Amino acid sequence: MISRRHFSQLMxxxxxxxxxxxxxVRAQQDEPRRGGxxxxxxxxxxxxxxxxVSPGVERGISAKVVEGLLDYDHxxxxxxxxxxxxxxxxxxxxxxxxxxxxxxxxxxxxFTSRDVEASIRIVSQNHSRGRASFANLESxxxxxxxxxxxxxxxxxxxxxxxxxxxxxxxxxxxxxxxxDPTGNPALTAPVGTGPFRFIEYVRGSHVLLERNEDxxxxxxxxxxxVIIRFITDGAARTAAFETGEVHIGGGASxxxxxxxxxxxxxxxxxxxxxxxxxxxxxxxxxxNLENEILxxxxxxxxxxxxxxxxYIRDTIYYGYGAVIDGPFAPEVPYYTPGLPHYEVDxxxxxxxxxxxxxxxxxxxVRFQIRIDPRPLADTDRPTAEYLRARLAEVGIExxxxxxxxxxxxxxxxxxxxxxxxxxxxxxxxxPTIGTQRIYWSENLRRGVPFSNxxxxxxxxxxxxxxxxxxxxxxxxxxxxFADFQRQVVNDLPDIHTVSQFRYTLYNTRxxxxxxxxxxxxxxxxxxxxxx
Amino acid sequence: MSHNPDINDELARRALGPGAAVxxxxxxxAEPSSSVRRVLxxxxxxxxxxxxxxxxxxxxxxxxxxxxxxxxIAGPARLWPGEIAAFPLGTDALGRNVLAGVLHGARASIxxxxxxxxxxxxxxxxxxxxxxxxxxxxxxxIVRFIEIFQTIPSFVLLVVLVAFSGPSLLTVIxxxxxxxWDVIARLTRSEFRRxxxxxxxxxxxxxxxxxxxxxxxxxxxxAAPALIVTGSIMVxxxxxxxxxxxxxxxxxxxxxxxxSMIGSGRELLRTHWYLTAIPGGFIxxxxxxxxxxxxxxxxxxxxxxxAAGQIS
Numbered sequence: 030m031i032s033r034r035h036f037s038q039l040m041x042x043x044x045x046x047x048x049x050x051x052x053x054v055r056a057q058q059d060e061p062r063r064g065g066x067x068x069x070x071x072x073x074x075x076x077x078x079x080x081x082v083s084p085g086v087e088r089g090i091s092a093k094v095v096e097g098l099l100d101y102d103h104x105x106x107x108x109x110x111x112x113x114x115x116x117x118x119x120x121x122x123x124x125x126x127x128x129x130x131x132x133x134x135x136x137x138x139x140f141t142s143r144d145v146e147a148s149i150r151i152v153s154q155n156h157s158r159g160r161a162s163f164a165n166l167e168s169x170x171x172x173x174x175x176x177x178x179x180x181x182x183x184x185x186x187x188x189x190x191x192x193x194x195x196x197x198x199x200x201x202x203x204x205x206x207x208x209d210p211t212g213n214p215a216l217t218a219p220v221g222t223g224p225f226r227f228i229e230y231v232r233g234s235h236v237l238l239e240r241n242e243d244x245x246x247x248x249x250x251x252x253x254x255v256i257i258r259f260i261t262d263g264a265a266r267t268a269a270f271e272t273g274e275v276h277i278g279g280g281a282s283x284x285x286x287x288x289x290x291x292x293x294x295x296x297x298x299x300x301x302x303x304x305x306x307x308x309x310x311x312x313x314x315x316x317n318l319e320n321e322i323l324x325x326x327x328x329x330x331x332x333x334x335x336x337x338x339x340y341i342r343d344t345i346y347y348g349y350g351a352v353i354d355g356p357f358a359p360e361v362p363y364y365t366p367g368l369p370h371y372e373v374d375x376x377x378x379x380x381x382x383x384x385x386x387x388x389x390x391x392x393x394v395r396f397q398i399r400i401d402p403r404p405l406a407d408t409d410r411p412t413a414e415y416l417r418a419r420l421a422e423v424g425i426e427x428x429x430x431x432x433x434x435x436x437x438x439x440x441x442x443x444x445x446x447x448x449x450x451x452x453x454x455x456x457x458x459x460p461t462i463g464t465q466r467i468y469w470s471e472n473l474r475r476g477v478p479f480s481n482x483x484x485x486x487x488x489x490x491x492x493x494x495x496x497x498x499x500x501x502x503x504x505x506x507x508x509x510f511a512d513f514q515r516q517v518v519n520d521l522p523d524i525h526t527v528s529q530f531r532y533t534l535y536n537t538r539x540x541x542x543x544x545x546x547x548x549x550x551x552x553x554x555x556x557x558x559x560x
Numbered sequence: 561m562s563h564n565p566d567i568n569d570e571l572a573r574r575a576l577g578p579g580a581a582v583x584x585x586x587x588x589x590a591e592p593s594s595s596v597r598r599v600l601x602x603x604x605x606x607x608x609x610x611x612x613x614x615x616x617x618x619x620x621x622x623x624x625x626x627x628x629x630x631x632x633i634a635g636p637a638r639l640w641p642g643e644i645a646a647f648p649l650g651t652d653a654l655g656r657n658v659l660a661g662v663l664h665g666a667r668a669s670i671x672x673x674x675x676x677x678x679x680x681x682x683x684x685x686x687x688x689x690x691x692x693x694x695x696x697x698x699x700x701x702i703v704r705f706i707e708i709f710q711t712i713p714s715f716v717l718l719v720v721l722v723a724f725s726g727p728s729l730l731t732v733i734x735x736x737x738x739x740x741w742d743v744i745a746r747l748t749r750s751e752f753r754r755x756x757x758x759x760x761x762x763x764x765x766x767x768x769x770x771x772x773x774x775x776x777x778x779x780x781x782x783a784a785p786a787l788i789v790t791g792s793i794m795v796x797x798x799x800x801x802x803x804x805x806x807x808x809x810x811x812x813x814x815x816x817x818x819x820s821m822i823g824s825g826r827e828l829l830r831t832h833w834y835l836t837a838i839p840g841g842f843i844x845x846x847x848x849x850x851x852x853x854x855x856x857x858x859x860x861x862x863x864x865x866x867a868a869g870q871i872s
């Protein structure tokens with residue numbers, strides 16, 4: 030049997046194809062079949078069912094009912110959905126979309142450019158990520174019923190990737206005409222153009238969706254209905270997959286400690302690691318650079334030389350995820366391999382700390398420090414415990430502090446009363462949207478969660494980030510982000526450990542579940558159930 | 561959590577027990593060595609004490625048996641007991657020595673159990689003694705105050721207290737003491753009410769002793785047997801509460817305790833059950849020993865049982 034560590038390396042590298050091919054070939058021998066009900070598990074029940082005003086758990090549901098302008102292949106190349114053609118002016122300031130004709134919403138009203146205009150307006154004003162994506166949006170024009178033009182004040186090289194159904198859902202304008210969209214009843218009883226229509230939402234239990242008979246893609250969807258179940262307990266989700274009660278789940282369906290056993294023991298369960306680009310993220314150890322000791326780069330360098338990322342990946346993450354040296358996960362388009370790597374070297378760490386002016390005292394202690402692990406993830410506290418054990422080896426006495434999530438966010442981002450945090454961030458579909466917030470000096474803003482917590486301030490990094498944000502030449506932009514990554518890894522405001530391992534766990538009866546970059550957050554139009 | 565009501569019931573039952581005979585016995589200056597001998601001859605007490613001494617010895621010897629920091633990463637992660645001779649009880653999810661964890665964990669668990677109980681008993685006796693001795697509006701006021709604590713589910717209150725003030729050894733001890741003093745206060749109050757009506761107390765008043773002297777030297781020694789029995793059960797309860805807190809991730813994160821070991825082993829229950837079973841076994845045995853001790857003391861000191869009646 031292939032070891033799990035080996036397995037995850039395979040899945041993450043380009044050579045994954047030969048390994049997963051046997052499953053794929055067997056699956057695609059048959060023609061898609063109509064019928065059946067898919068049971069899809071989500072870890073939490075979201076406050077709304079479509080991601081129009083917030084990018085939370087609802088992204089797992091939204092696209093089944095409400096579609097977007099574009100869809101993407103696994104390399105993030107756009108494909109038509111509600112937009113059939115698009116064109117970007119050479120200066121990168123004008124985006125023209127031709128819309129699909131003859132499409133109707135589930136309530137019978139025809140889909141037109143006014144719906145696109147209303148939807149983008151709502152997203153750009155309310156959706157936290159949408160505000161960033163459309164920050165340069167100057168005006169939206171609707172020259173005809175099936176044509177939309179976006180005019181920007183500055184180029185936004187990430188904009189074309191910001192338009193999948195689960196980021197910018199296109200809702201009917203007549204339901205979102207006036208007033209505050211955040212309280213609109215259509216958020217929990219959505220109407221869209223998607224392959225499934227909304228039937229019911231029983232809070233705390235499930236959402237029921239049924240096949241849209243008038244879907245614009247003739248013959249699709251294949252399923253009769255989809256039941257989305259909310260199962261908050263990890264062990265209960267594990268059991269539901271084992272019994273076949275649930276067919277598919279995304280994100281982190283079962284605890285990593287259960288995953289290997291589940292796949293080994295159940296021939297009808299399998300893993301899919303593609304389709305996570307929009308959620309890819311990295312786990313990090315962040316230093317408070319306002320701390321006098323940690324402001325010294327040699328101290329941070331010493332700590333970097335203590336951390337065995339392979340140990341963290343193999344032991345804390347059970348072999349899942351990829352060891353990383355920089356701020357981007359390998360799935361992210363601007364990921365640069367070959368960044369500076371700090372080898373484990375305890376002697377060097379001791380020497381660096383001596384040189385930095387922190388000798389051991391009579392008890393062998395150099396200084397004391399506090400570590401606050403993020404309380405959400407199962408892996409952050411063990412990482413903090415590992416870090417404490419490693420620091421103890423060179424005479425740094427670390428104390429762990431635990432608290433609930435609200436207290437953690439308040440302590441780190443408002444009071445700034447911390448030394449080291451164990452944290453994680455999502456890269457999202459573009460570094461300008463997902464990563465700039467962490468390293469841009471102007472984003473050191475008290476009270477803003479998951480902003481620049483380290484108080485990192487490097488004018489060169491600021492310059493690279495701001496230039497890349499408006500750079501329309503892909504090669505130049507790639508170079509800017511490569512330089513940015515190298516600079517950050519060199520400055521060590523934080524240490525990147527392991528990419529967040531996200532996956533789709535599915536019953537092998539489920540076919541065609543991951544057909545593009547949005548993975549299980551896609552619209553399910555192609556899914557069919559084998560025997 | 562479910563242990564609390566049971567123990568409270570048990571305490572309430574016992575609170576009614578140690579009565580007049582004991583008081584008279586002490587008042588009559590019964591030979592103290594004879595009651596100590598009776599206690600030590602009780603088989604339940606012997607078994608309980610033997611187990612507790614063994615665990616106590618392991619805890620004291622922990623730095624010698626397993627030197628170094630029990631939280632350090634000692635070897636490969638998730639080794640089964642006996643898989644490598646150096647780790648007779650295996651290693652946990654991060655590669656920490658389970659034997660070192662259990663031994664050092666005994667120190668933390670016993671320390672928390674004893675100090676939280678001691679603090680709870682001191683608070684309880686102070687408040688209960690004032691209420692029971694003085695009576696009247698002071699008593700009314702204090703009884704209402706005790707009732708507030710009795711009506712709030714104690715473990716829920718404990719979780720809120722510890723989560724609010726930030727988990728650390730000190731807050732865990734203070735928290736457990738704050739949710740368990742009310743039992744002792746109630747018991748002390750009832751003992752004091754009963755005893756202060758006795759002739760020997762009246763005699764002390766006539767002689768001219770002040771309130772403090774009467775409370776400390778006349779009434780308290782006579783109330784002691786009941787309080788000792790209750791206290792021994794409270795240690796078991798405090799130990800369980802600490803374990804439950806640590807299990808929920810609300811223990812001191814810088815300290816290994818049996819509860820924290822169970823909490824971090826829980827995720828691996830299906831594949832590495834020993835990580836939960838080993839510290840769990842130590843908790844079961846300790847709580848059992850403390851209960852045996854409490855039962856034995858109750859047998860000897862409670863006048864409603866035949867043997868105890870003969871103390872006087």
